[in-house]
Amino acid sequence: MYVFDLKVGYSCNNDCIHCIIALNRDEIIKVGKTCDRTFEECEEELKKAYCQRISQGESYSKVVLTGGEVTIRKDLFQLCDSVMEKGFTYIDMQTNGRVLADFHLTKRLVENYPIAFGIALHGSNADIHDRVTRRKGSFAETVQGLRNIADCCGNIMGKVVISKENYSFLLDTVKLFHRLQAKYVNIAFPHSSIGDPRFADYVPKYSEIQPFILEVLEYAKSEHLPLQLECVPFCFLEDYEEFTEYSDLFWNKKKKIYGSPIQSATIDWQKRRLEIKDKAKVCENCFFNQLCEGVWKEYIFYYGENEFTAVTDLGRFTKVLSKMEKLHKFEPQKKAEGENLDDCRA
Numbered sequence: 001m002y003v004f005d006l007k008v009g010y011s012c013n014n015d016c017i018h019c020i021i022a023l024n025r026d027e028i029i030k031v032g033k034t035c036d037r038t039f040e041e042c043e044e045e046l047k048k049a050y051c052q053r054i055s056q057g058e059s060y061s062k063v064v065l066t067g068g069e070v071t072i073r074k075d076l077f078q079l080c081d082s083v084m085e086k087g088f089t090y091i092d093m094q095t096n097g098r099v100l101a102d103f104h105l106t107k108r109l110v111e112n113y114p115i116a117f118g119i120a121l122h123g124s125n126a127d128i129h130d131r132v133t134r135r136k137g138s139f140a141e142t143v144q145g146l147r148n149i150a151d152c153c154g155n156i157m158g159k160v161v162i163s164k165e166n167y168s169f170l171l172d173t174v175k176l177f178h179r180l181q182a183k184y185v186n187i188a189f190p191h192s193s194i195g196d197p198r199f200a201d202y203v204p205k206y207s208e209i210q211p212f213i214l215e216v217l218e219y220a221k222s223e224h225l226p227l228q229l230e231c232v233p234f235c236f237l238e239d240y241e242e243f244t245e246y247s248d249l250f251w252n253k254k255k256k257i258y259g260s261p262i263q264s265a266t267i268d269w270q271k272r273r274l275e276i277k278d279k280a281k282v283c284e285n286c287f288f289n290q291l292c293e294g295v296w297k298e299y300i301f302y303y304g305e306n307e308f309t310a311v312t313d314l315g316r317f318t319k320v321l322s323k324m325e326k327l328h329k330f331e332p333q334k335k336a337e338g339e340n341l342d343d344c345r346a
Contacts, residue, residue: 002058004049004088005066005259005269008079009036012069014096014133016122017202018163018190021068028262035262036068039075043082045260050086052266056256064092071099080113090114094159097121098138100145103152110154117149118157118186123165124172132165143180150181158185163202167209170216178225187216188230191276194298203299207307210236217243231277231295234288234320235309241320242327246292280305287317 010025025035037045046063053061063083070076070093083091093109097119100106109115121142123129129139149156158177160170170187177185189206192199213232217240220227229237230245237244257269278301279294286292288311311317 001256002053002056002061003064003257004046004053004061005064005257006042006045006049007037007260007262008042008065008067008070008073010068010262011036011072012067012096013072013098014069014135014138016120016133016161017165017198018132018161018192020191020193020196023193023196024262025068037262039078039082042079045266046082046086048266049258049260050088052258053088058256059089061088062090062092063088064094066094069096069099071095071097071105077108077112080109080115084113090116092116092118092157094118095120095145096133096138096142097145097149098141100148101141103148106145106148106154107152110149110152116155116157118159119146119149119182120159120161121146121173121177122160122163124169124176128166128169128173132161132163143176146177146180146182156180156182158182160185160187162187162189162204162209164204165202167204167212170209170212171219174216174219174225174227178223184226184228185220186228186230187213187232189232189296191231191296192298194301196298199298199302203302205303205307206232206236206295213237214240231293233295233308234292235286235311238316241288242323244292246288280308282308282310284310285312286310287312287314288320 010021010028012021015022028035049063065079065083073079080091091113093115095117097117100117119142121129122132123139126139129142130136146156160166160173162170166173174185190203192203213229213236217227217237220243221240227243228245229243232244234241234244234246258266259269260266274293276297277294278297280300282305283289283292283294
């Protein structure tokens, strides 16, 4: 499978406390460059991705339209047309969902494109979510966008970025996604950078979030809700290890993911991701060491290694491997990621 992550620009109608894009955007603006691609520049990136996909012999493919915020662009539909004209299988649109509060716009997207919406919702109510986005009224618009997608029989993939503001309310947020008909939920540990002056203001410790993560995973398991954790190591997930993204990454090594950051050359995300992660010394003795990618480098830089433990119980390790192998034989996420998108539109 070939995946191309097209960053259309860094402009956004939210200003989330955890957003690493904001750092990149400010640096680009500081040196006098533009932080948004023109349509012609996006088109050129898609052409290069098309040629790369063909040269690799990949027929099943998707384009991730992301930013910034892709839906605020006036050429949104033109971009979607361009993706499909290049022969890509489907579109994954990563968005905060606020513009999708416009029912007619949402209906047009759902009816005209094989598309899955990755909607970012960072709290179960306006007080929490709007505090994270720093935009009053954003919660109401995002929730209306989610309702509009569901009313149009569209595909919803929920996204929550953990922060100090919202981690104790994760279960309520996941339950809200579930009620709003999300077919899959991704919970991501925040990615910052070394030198980010905001780091301690919004990045929690793994030991702090662990009990709240585990209660979410118990809910997901009991409700059969597909859910995945991003950048949460195995050692914090006893009895729930199959929910980590590292399980999926290990069994899907043939997936090819490329990205095109603004003012930068195309990168191989499978390689780049490993370059910006780190592990504790104790990880060398862990049975999961070959499966686990570790954590973002800045986490160990600022918070140290004391929280991490090596899993040395062979019984636990083999039990987890067995569970993960069974799960990946069925690949339950494919539908949520864009296959069979017409199941309720016939």
